[in-house]
């Protein structure tokens with residue numbers, strides 16, 4: 001991580017175990033927030049102000065099912081912030097991003113890589129110069145996003161994670177949207193070696209994902225309709 005050009009914070013929302021990230025250019029103070037949560041949006045806005053950052057983008061990795069995004073709240077606090085989602089999300093946002101599209105944040109360049117499978121519209125955000133990837137729910141620490149609702153497709157998830165994330169250099173640091181056991185980050189090298197799901201052959205992965213038997217997220221009924229409208233209640 002090149003700390004001379006990057007301002008970086010990892011924040012946590014405990015009800016949904018969501019990680020929110022602030023990334024900023026240390027030179028120009030331009031910044032983005034990744035996967036903010038409604039309940040902690042004001043906390044994050046205060047930190048952005050205290051760090052002297054100018055919030056340009058609110059980047060959602062996908063239409064979340066387990067919490068309401070904080071991008072609508074942050075747009076009110078920072079009117080020049082543009083809320084972004086994948087152009088395959090089927091949801092409303094200020095800017096819909098194509099696969100491979102680059103965003104400039106001061107001297108930082110962030111690439112949107114589509115990583116569907118958990119949902120159709122999942123994407124990861126890659127800061128190549130810093131060797132950092134925000135994987136959303138596509139790839140979690142020693143795990144991955146579930147594929148049993150919201151257009152979930154285990155075969156598609158397997159292909160997109162291997163093609164768009166695990167093909168990056170081994171040293172890249174991976175920051176997920178959630179962790180339920182206290183882990184905060186991983187690397188491409190570790191997940192290629194130790195991820196118990198993604199290291200399976202594809203057919204076995206598909207069978208494994210079909211038998212996860214997870215309970216539905218508690219907030220799904222309020223989160224999905226709101227998140228299709230950028231978190232507007």
Ligand SMILES: N[C@@H](CCC(=O)N[C@@H](CSS)C(=O)NCC(=O)O)C(=O)O
Nearest residue numbers: 065066137143144145146214216217218
């Ligand atoms: N208990 C939580 C929901 C937990 C959950 O389903 N997490 C999702 C990501 S949020 S849709 C997931 O993909 N989990 C994968 C896994 O293996 O845990 C709640 O009620 O919100």
